[in-house]
Structures are given as C-alpha cells and as structure tokens.
Amino acid sequence: xxxxxxxxxxxxxxxxxxxxxxxxxxxxxxxxxxxxxxxxxxxxxxxxxxxxxxxxxxxxxxxxxxxxxxxxxxxxxxxxxxxxxxxxxxxxxxxxxxxxxxxxxxxxxxxxxxxxx
Numbered sequence: 001x002x003x004x005x006x007x008x009x010x011x012x013x014x015x016x017x018x019x020x021x022x023x024x025x026x027x028x029x030x031x032x033x034x035x036x037x038x039x040x041x042x043x044x045x046x047x048x049x050x051x052x053x054x055x056x057x058x059x060x061x062x063x064x065x066x067x068x069x070x071x072x073x074x075x076x077x078x079x080x081x082x083x084x085x086x087x088x089x090x091x092x093x094x095x096x097x098x099x100x101x102x103x104x105x106x107x108x109x110x111x112x113x114x115x116x117x
C-alpha cells in the first residue's frame with residue numbers, strides 16, 4: 001500500500017514563508033504526477049501545484065503562481081512545496097498527491113497550514 005507522508009505545516013505570519021515536504025513509499029518509477037492540493041474550511045479540495053515526475057513540467061493555481069514553487073526528487077519519491085509571501089487565504093489543510101501511469105491516485109493525510117494576518 002502506497003503511503004504519502006507530509007511534513008512542514010504550521011503557523012506562519014502573512015508575508016512569511018513555509019516549506020512543505022512529502023515522502024512517498026511506493027515504487028517511484030510508477031509515479032507520473034506529484035503535487036499538492038489544499039482544502040480550506042467549508043470548501044472543496046483544490047489543486048495548488050503539480051509536477052510531472054520525469055520531465056518536471058509544473059502547473060500552478062493562479063492564486064499561488066509566482067509565490068509558491070513545487071519541486072521533486074524523481075528518484076527519491078519526494079515532492080516539496082516552497083510557499084513564499086503567504087496570505088491568510090493560503091490557510092488550509094495541504095494534501096500530498098501522486099498519480100501513477102496507470103491512473104491510480106494516492107493522498108497523504110494532510111498537514112495544516114495557518115497563516116495569520
């Protein structure tokens with residue numbers, strides 16, 4: 001069973017920075033897409049950023065583009081999210097995500113990020 005374990009969440013002031021990390025336990029060579037999603041209270045889970053494991057193509061939600069940076073280690077099965085110039089609306093539970101080449105999807109349990117104004 002694939003497990004994704006997030007770390008790095010916490011409380012940060014608006015304008016500050018935070019780095020989230022995720023480590024996956026599955027076969028990294030089966031992984032196609034790696035990424036981060038966010039769920040704020042009372043809202044749906046939305047994509048924050050994704051990256052293709054092999055070629056490194058990145059996608060960002062418009063609300064975070066230019067402030068957040070996703071990176072991955074394509075051999076170690078890790079994906080990070082560098083969050084800079086954070087805003088209160090960036091608060092939520094951040095979930096690590098992986099999708100394999102055969103379409104299987106996996107989620108971490110989430111890590112809470114709270115941005116104070």
